[in-house]
């Protein structure tokens with residue numbers, strides 16, 4: 001490979017890294033704006049879990065499916081996520097909901113039985 005090719009690759013890598021930084025910053029700013037302004041109306045909840053063998057209990061939690069913020073139900077209790085949850089789910093489903101997935105067009109805000117318990121299905125790519 002000629003020397004210039006290595007230099008070109010190096011320049012391209014620098015360009016890509018700069019673009020990644022710019023996009024990360026934009027994503028952070030959008031996330032901040034979203035969580036600050038979200039009405040938190042699409043909230044799920046998971047019950048507390050008692051791990052008796054370990055002498056440990058995990059508090060109940062709520063997550064807003066739109067902006068993704070999570071709160072614990074104990075201690076000071078729910079502060080931003082006070083609205084009644086649309087569904088109480090297993091801790092498994094709650095964990096799955098952590099990923100920011102495209103919200104499938106369901107008409108109603110989520111259910112369709114919580115979009116098949118958050119397989120998030122229905123990737124509509126009809127071509």
Ligand SMILES: [Zn+2]
Pocket residue numbers: 035038039040041064065066067068069
């Ligand atoms: Zn929210």
